[in-house]
Amino acid sequence: MKNIMVSLSKRQSINQIPTEMVERKGTGHPDTICDAASEELSRALSRYYLEHYGRIYHHNVDKAVLVGGRVEVEFGGGRLLEPIYLLIVGRATMELMSGKKIERIPVGSLTLDSTQQWIKNNMRFLDPSKHIVVDSKIRSGSIDLQAVFDESEMAPLANDTSFGTAFAPLTETEQLVLETERLLNSKQFKQKLPEVGEDIKVMASRLENEIRLTIAVAMIASLIPDKDHYRNIHEEVRNQVADLVVKTTPKNVSIDINTGDNPEKDSYYLTLTGTSAEHGDDGQVGRGNRTTGLITPYRPQSLEAACGKNPINHTGKLLNVAAQIIAKRIDAEIHPIEANVYLLSQIGQPITEPQLANVELILENEAQFNVAKNDVEAIIEEELDSLPSLWEGILNDYYTLF
Amino acid sequence: MKNIMVSLSKRQSINQIPTEMVERKGTGHPDTICDAASEELSRALSRYYLEHYGRIYHHNVDKAVLVGGRVEVEFGGGRLLEPIYLLIVGRATMELMSGKKIERIPVGSLTLDSTQQWIKNNMRFLDPSKHIVVDSKIRSGSIDLQAVFDESEMAPLANDTSFGTAFAPLTETEQLVLETERLLNSKQFKQKLPEVGEDIKVMASRLENEIRLTIAVAMIASLIPDKDHYRNIHEEVRNQVADLVVKTTPKNVSIDINTGDNPEKDSYYLTLTGTSAEHGDDGQVGRGNRTTGLITPYRPQSLEAACGKNPINHTGKLLNVAAQIIAKRIDAEIHPIEANVYLLSQIGQPITEPQLANVELILENEAQFNVAKNDVEAIIEEELDSLPSLWEGILNDYYTLF
Amino acid sequence: MKNIMVSLSKRQSINQIPTEMVERKGTGHPDTICDAASEELSRALSRYYLEHYGRIYHHNVDKAVLVGGRVEVEFGGGRLLEPIYLLIVGRATMELMSGKKIERIPVGSLTLDSTQQWIKNNMRFLDPSKHIVVDSKIRSGSIDLQAVFDESEMAPLANDTSFGTAFAPLTETEQLVLETERLLNSKQFKQKLPEVGEDIKVMASRLENEIRLTIAVAMIASLIPDKDHYRNIHEEVRNQVADLVVKTTPKNVSIDINTGDNPEKDSYYLTLTGTSAEHGDDGQVGRGNRTTGLITPYRPQSLEAACGKNPINHTGKLLNVAAQIIAKRIDAEIHPIEANVYLLSQIGQPITEPQLANVELILENEAQFNVAKNDVEAIIEEELDSLPSLWEGILNDYYTLF
């Protein structure tokens, strides 16, 4: 019982409508740091359970709050006044029986290690032992949910009724937003322009054929001795993005970088650590990018936080990842103008049997719908059937979660 | 420069497409409690600033995390093992000059009082001094943002580039979800059926003319002596919702209540306090309902948390409320089949001058578009111009925020 | 093997030496609040274990830290800016087997309740739900210590090597300090002079026959409309203490009250809640009065915190209470000029078998020593033998712990 429904949409595709709005919060954004910390902990727990007990046990660590620190920065450097504080919250299986022995899972230690490791790997100037205090309140799991979780030999049972959504292909505006951030946070780019910090927020609005791209880039104060240097970096970022624009879209694109700067007041977007979390910007899990990597109000969007949920039966995570996989396969195999994927789980039922699995297609040639419908149904069915092993790809980092 | 764009959409209305998915998290849901706590604090701060200094000062308290408690419940009652822990996070103006005297704002005290007051007013069985520990980490605001905030004599300047979205009218499915929760959490209903707790989650999926309504209702254990009583309440809730269904839609509606229950295992959705936060369910701000009161993946959705942001220049709040007002006025005055509103602010520019203000209309008679366009433009313009006084309506609780 | 040693001291009694210094921190002092919160929690746990399982289980909650709040006060009233924050720390047995069922102990709930109850009973103007946030970090106990704890059918085994000390009788200076605080915090006194808050610190120094009594009294701002009223209360307190002085000692006693006041700067010791914890004064467990009720640098003193330790095998608690009992009995039965009691436990040995139990006696007539020695040895032996049931008296509040 998969309740699959493939429908032909007669509406205009998003490319045909005159407006679009798209956003991406980059690696170092406070919300992204929360997403990453939650997800890294879920993976660390999953790997630990797997390695020691052969299966992944119940956990849900999809809540965290980051309290921004306080710094003083100026051209040439700065100093930390108050460290960032990150509180990771959730549930986990804390104890397991091994034979007749109760064994304890090192949840607190995994939390600290996984967060620090992610920061080390992703934030060049944020020192995980100096700039951030990582605290946690993780309690042992609710017994009821563990029951749902444990009894399955077959497909796990959905922990909740929740949505998963996705769409494909990306519009040029969407591509531009995604790739701008990916470019500016790429290793190659950082080697060329190390002055560019990791907290990069890209926003685009399209009005007909005019795209306005607004980029906020946290600059690394210690690498920028003065205004001239800042202006050069600013210009260089613009040039690099302009190159990307040319490759991505024929539309007219205006590029605004750090529009909050106010040279008259000597106010520039300088940071010590590469993230605005260092000074007053707080964060939370699930408030940033969807599993598409984007925030897209003109597009189907689930409000579920994919990060931090367990990859076995938490449909708020699984269905968003699966929707993304389905959308991409439909795009690659069927080439519709647009495909929108909507999945809805049913609590207590196998995750492979959603309450509703709907794909809307916009096709160039509507006559193809009957054929396409069959193909899409097959893709959905296949991917739903694969849900019980989706955790492997998640642990191997095959999918974008934020 | 309001960058208004009214467009005629040729797509099917949501009523014409074969599927829909809609959700509402009720008053007592852990995410809703976080939303409410943040918003109540913002209002308490706003009122305090107004009363003492004649204007609202910078604050942003749009982050909070709730760590679920632990209880033991059974038919007839239960007991708290571990209280809920709620940490409210943000920034506020902590000190102000009055003449030559520095005066301190009682931020900590307002936090505790406003949260406890909301709980007292909204949760009959959650004792704010016994069942929940309310903590806070609210630091003084970032100086840069305060600058943006303070300098305006005219319209305040947008604090960020952020989205506001809304749509109207509601579909029958959407109405049903919204009104089901409103009914079950109404005073009259609680008088009749006090056994029904405040944590009510309503989810609907529509497939053509079939609506499946899934309702999770936290029952009050102390008022329910046994299974029979539980079954009766369960049945009575179904009946009441069935009555509502009849008034709301001619479609076929199946009603599932507490599908997570497992009578064979004697497992029922019983609570001590009326919220799942008491046992293992954590929460955050901005993870629940949009300013429409709903979660609607088939509809335009902003990911901004409206709650807790200041009502003066935080466009993540203002534009979502304004979009809602605009959508409702268009619905009432123009009667389109559908109106979708998308607003996008520009950081550092007056809040009255967004980067883009787009309304998509679906009209029965497309010939009316030119007239409608003018009317809608006028509505948008009027409401954007009213943004600098929108805070008054927010403080007076005229608008739904979650 | 009790290792009892009764010795005759040839030194001058404390009354003969020319100087003395004595202090008592009253009910509302931040350190006393911490002591009380820890001890109340230990008792609540003990009662819970007893009631449900017939015996007291391992716990140790002898650490807490209080972070002072912030207020604004003036004659006639005041307001809270930031609540007090109290973090109670320790270990407790969290789960117990009842038949084949694991049962959970409501540690978090007991913590909140017992602290709030103590505040309600002891602090008239400190509202436990408005003025203080009570948080806790109580983890499940160390397995090793539980082992020591659990295996005893006979006398419990000492958890540590630790000291207990006491002395008797009190000097006049000591009596004066103790009774001054007891008087000012008595119910009768509060009825007459409700303006006198609970945070009362009494300090005395004696130089030959001159005693200087320094009293700091937190006054209740809301009950004191102006300076005149304050002065009257100040005078009334002095008069009452002067009456007590006359009854207690023929020595010359000067009385200084609120010497920190600075009328020229309009600075008075006014409080909203009756405790300096409301504004900047932090606290901890074990930093205030010993089990004598006093701080007495000229006298034997243990540094162990008696509060919060479990009353079964924590010798840091038991030996201090027992030393006090022994000293009082010796005083009542033998009438020495002075008796000093020193007990030292041996980790892992029965609590009834200390490493050393020493009493020093100063006698008027040294010839009586041999008789006295036998009597004292008997008293010590008896009281050591009673240690396994000392918890009953502790739970029934027979003994001063702070």
Place this chain on the structure above:
Amino acid sequence: MKNIMVSLSKRQSINQIPTEMVERKGTGHPDTICDAASEELSRALSRYYLEHYGRIYHHNVDKAVLVGGRVEVEFGGGRLLEPIYLLIVGRATMELMSGKKIERIPVGSLTLDSTQQWIKNNMRFLDPSKHIVVDSKIRSGSIDLQAVFDESEMAPLANDTSFGTAFAPLTETEQLVLETERLLNSKQFKQKLPEVGEDIKVMASRLENEIRLTIAVAMIASLIPDKDHYRNIHEEVRNQVADLVVKTTPKNVSIDINTGDNPEKDSYYLTLTGTSAEHGDDGQVGRGNRTTGLITPYRPQSLEAACGKNPINHTGKLLNVAAQIIAKRIDAEIHPIEANVYLLSQIGQPITEPQLANVELILENEAQFNVAKNDVEAIIEEELDSLPSLWEGILNDYYTLF
């Protein structure tokens, strides 16, 4: 007005009485870690204020609580389950005017850095970024106290009425306790026997000429592969201490090491990090050694925590250090059998003018008292006059604080 009182004591010296009890908590004891963290923060703040503003500003960080972690250890190694949590609490001057500019003091950053640095310098196996979460709640100081603090051009005014005590010379028992810990925690010893961790607690009781020395030594599990190795280390520690005993005292000394061990149950005092804080042992400031480096119930003892208080006007710190200096000078210059020093400050009066400064002397030849008295008075006067510059020696680590 120094209120100096030198008195001749006719009592027996501590060496003449038949019993003694002495304790020292070593470097790695949870209470000592709290003492160190508080004191290091006070010094870091003091240095910062001095360097940037030429004087030390008000602060008081003499409260902290450590929540023990959780580990699993066995011969050969172990692993951390839950990190230690350390909360440092207090007051500090957070902002200062430099010209017309408000400058912020990096209190949070200094807290983290100074604690981590101390750990690195003192605990070989406790990784400050992996094994411990260092949090803080440090608020800006009470305005009233700052007033007392700021107005002095002359000697600072005492912040409180508080005691300082000391004595000299040390008895052999005291020396033995102090030096045993100092030996086992010396660099040379760690090079020879790295297996010996830093958490060393030494307790001695003397009965006539028999001293019983009880030593608890946290062993480093990773360096001890098996029981045999443990036994060898155990034996080697005993031998080294036995050598020390021979040099220190002719009395009979029994040495008990890790008496909590239970070989039958395979229970040994093994640690991952060298401190019992890793597993269940909590800590606080001011609960360990006095400024003598010892806990000595038979001796004068102040209950003030010297650590963390500011070194300018906090008499709870200054008078304890000064008492220690005075006692040592008297010992060196006058050679009494015993000298006991008691100082008591008067709140609001210059720190150089205590309420009472008493020294009790026990002299071999009482005829010398008159001469000695004059000398001692001169020493007291000199040292009291030096109090306003005592902070320099404290910052330079000339004095033992714990």
